[in-house]
Amino acid sequence: MRLKVQSVACGYGAKTVARGIDFELSSGEAMYLLGPNGSGKTTLFKTILGLMPPLEGRISIDGEDTRGWPQRKLAKRLAYVPQAHTPPFPFSVRDVVLTARTAHIDLFGSPTLSDGKIADAAMEAMGLSALAEARYTEISGGERQLVLIARALAQEADFLVMDEPTSNLDFGNQMRVLRRVKELTGRGYGLLITTHMPDHALSCATKVALLRDGALLAQGAPDEVLTEENLQAAYHLALRIADVGGGMRVCVPKSI
Amino acid sequence: MNRLAVLPADGKNAWTITGLWIGFVAVAWWSLTIGRFDVPLEGMLNTLLMRDDGLPSMILLQVRLPRIAACIMIGAGLATAGAAYQGLFRNPMVSPDILGASAGAGFGAALAIMMDWGILAIQGASFVGGLAAVSVTCLIAGRLRHSGDPVLTLVLVGIVVGSIFMAMVSLIKYFADTYSKLPAITLWLMGSLSSINSRDVAFAVIPVLIGMVPLMLMRWQINVMAFGEEEAKALGANTTRLRWMVIAFATLLTSVSVAVAGMVGWVGLVIPHCARMIVGPNYKVLLPASMLLGAIYLMLVDDLARTGYVVEIPLGIVTALIGAPFFLYLLTRARRGWI
Numbered sequence: 206m207r208l209k210v211q212s213v214a215c216g217y218g219a220k221t222v223a224r225g226i227d228f229e230l231s232s233g234e235a236m237y238l239l240g241p242n243g244s245g246k247t248t249l250f251k252t253i254l255g256l257m258p259p260l261e262g263r264i265s266i267d268g269e270d271t272r273g274w275p276q277r278k279l280a281k282r283l284a285y286v287p288q289a290h291t292p293p294f295p296f297s298v299r300d301v302v303l304t305a306r307t308a309h310i311d312l313f314g315s316p317t318l319s320d321g322k323i324a325d326a327a328m329e330a331m332g333l334s335a336l337a338e339a340r341y342t343e344i345s346g347g348e349r350q351l352v353l354i355a356r357a358l359a360q361e362a363d364f365l366v367m368d369e370p371t372s373n374l375d376f377g378n379q380m381r382v383l384r385r386v387k388e389l390t391g392r393g394y395g396l397l398i399t400t401h402m403p404d405h406a407l408s409c410a411t412k413v414a415l416l417r418d419g420a421l422l423a424q425g426a427p428d429e430v431l432t433e434e435n436l437q438a439a440y441h442l443a444l445r446i447a448d449v450g451g452g453m454r455v456c457v458p459k460s461i
Numbered sequence: 462m463n464r465l466a467v468l469p470a471d472g473k474n475a476w477t478i479t480g481l482w483i484g485f486v487a488v489a490w491w492s493l494t495i496g497r498f499d500v501p502l503e504g505m506l507n508t509l510l511m512r513d514d515g516l517p518s519m520i521l522l523q524v525r526l527p528r529i530a531a532c533i534m535i536g537a538g539l540a541t542a543g544a545a546y547q548g549l550f551r552n553p554m555v556s557p558d559i560l561g562a563s564a565g566a567g568f569g570a571a572l573a574i575m576m577d578w579g580i581l582a583i584q585g586a587s588f589v590g591g592l593a594a595v596s597v598t599c600l601i602a603g604r605l606r607h608s609g610d611p612v613l614t615l616v617l618v619g620i621v622v623g624s625i626f627m628a629m630v631s632l633i634k635y636f637a638d639t640y641s642k643l644p645a646i647t648l649w650l651m652g653s654l655s656s657i658n659s660r661d662v663a664f665a666v667i668p669v670l671i672g673m674v675p676l677m678l679m680r681w682q683i684n685v686m687a688f689g690e691e692e693a694k695a696l697g698a699n700t701t702r703l704r705w706m707v708i709a710f711a712t713l714l715t716s717v718s719v720a721v722a723g724m725v726g727w728v729g730l731v732i733p734h735c736a737r738m739i740v741g742p743n744y745k746v747l748l749p750a751s752m753l754l755g756a757i758y759l760m761l762v763d764d765l766a767r768t769g770y771v772v773e774i775p776l777g778i779v780t781a782l783i784g785a786p787f788f789l790y791l792l793t794r795a796r797r798g799w800i
């Protein structure tokens with residue numbers, strides 16, 4: 206399965222935020238999208254998710270243009286993982302995960318037993334079974350992020366689009382989320398992830414795109430894209446990529 | 462397919478809903494028995510078995526029964542509408558009153574009363590007025606989306622739109638005929654069921670069902686709106702259709718209540734809160750619980766209104782006197798956010 210973004214320009218009305226965006230994402234790949242604040246990541250995400258139409262270009266899934274697809278059809282292929290948030294009502298974790306079934310349920314329907322099983326399996330895959338009846342508003346930020354990933358799994362889409370899944374999380378929770386990201390890539394999902402942390406892309410990405418001022422600076426394999434030169438150009442910062450052993454590399458500024 | 466046994470927590474909630482149904486029937490029965498005229502049990506049974514029993518039968522069938530039926534429809538309708546609005550606007554503070562729906566419906570109905578239109582036209586004008594007020598509120602609040610807290614904006618705009626419609630109601634009262642129309646409009650605005658008859662009830666049943674049934678059918682989908690427009694869309698919901706359907710049906714319920722009983726405030730705000738405290742926020746259970754609790758509450762309030770004092774007290778005054786302080790109590794004890 207393949208998500209293809211071809212020379213897409215996106216933005217609001219007359220204001221183009223990003224243009225000339227070209228990339229491909231297949232099942233089993235984790236593509237990290239890096240870029241400074243205001244580089245157009247969020248707008249690009251919204252466009253891919255069908256929340257706003259592309260100003261130019263074409264977004265397709267398995268060769269079929271997604272423009273004009275009803276949200277319901279798109280949601281069966283593409284699941285969105287927002288940043289951990291707090292809804293106004295204290296839903297149980299299970300209720301939150303069950304909202305994933307919206308695209309599979311009629312307007313006048315509600316989740317059936319099989320929907321419930323799908324939700325339970327998704328929670329189990331994220332190690333959340335014990336929290337199923339907990340209030341979503343009362344669990345930790347890291348747990349909330351995992352709930353939202355579980356919800357995306359219960360949506361049974363092929364591609365997961367994650368908006369900074371590790372932001373606002375403490376260090377331990379960030380690593381727990383990253384481990385799940387790697388697992389999901391192994392299970393054959395296509396992942397599109399934004400992040401502000403080059404380290405995360407270094408350890409989890411199979412593909413990286415570097416966005417700057419609404420244009421792609423570089424894209425390709427992590428080793429080719431996440432170079433000191435490219436990152437320095439993207440962030441206007443003197444930095445260094447260091448191998449710390451154990452197959453882990455980190456990106457640190459040369460000085461602060 | 463068994464749709465009841467979906468969630469583990471549903472077992473408990475199924476019992477709660479059953480309990481509410483039992484309470485509902487019990488309160489309805491009890492409300493039939495109480496009143497100024499003492500109807501003995503024998504008289505009630507005779508009436509139920511269609512054996513005409515003269516005066517008791519007349520009081521039960523023509524006075525108390527329509528009144529209790531109206532309480533059920535209005536209480537259930539306002540509470541359901543309030544719960545639906547709260548889910549749609551992601552805000553436990555909104556209610557038919559706060560969005561301007563009641564004021565708009567009140568203006569429509571007052572206009573119709575002044576013009577001496579029939580009962581259907583009063584309901585129609587009330588619905589148009591209510592829908593107009595809610596739409597204006599939503600549109601203006603949407604325009605002001607980028608000016609800070611959207612929830613606060615919505616509530617403030619709703620209050621402003623509500624007061625514009627209330628001012629127009631005052632204008633109608635000012636121009637209305639002092640001897641015939643003004644007292645009618647004023648009394649009706651206070652929220653009263655004292656002059657209700659079976660014809661009024663019959664005319665209200667259909668719009669109440671038109672509003673209630675679709676909301677009940679699509680109640681699970683209201684959950685998804687609580688996560689915000691964009692997330693709901695990404696989850697595959699047709700948010701535009703869902704939003705307008707919920708607004709239309711909830712406003713219809715509000716308007717029917719206003720057309721039948723005038724301004725009965727606070728039910729749509731307080732009852733969904735209580736229901737949420739009992740069964741949690743999942744609309745699958747919350748909406749039926751709100752409906753039953755609203756009906757029970759209004760029957761009890763009406764029992765109080767018609768038997769509590771030597772003269773009958775308008776319903777709207779009692780609901781405000783009970784609802785507003787109770788809401789303050791809820792505000793002070795809300796520890797876990799809005800439950």
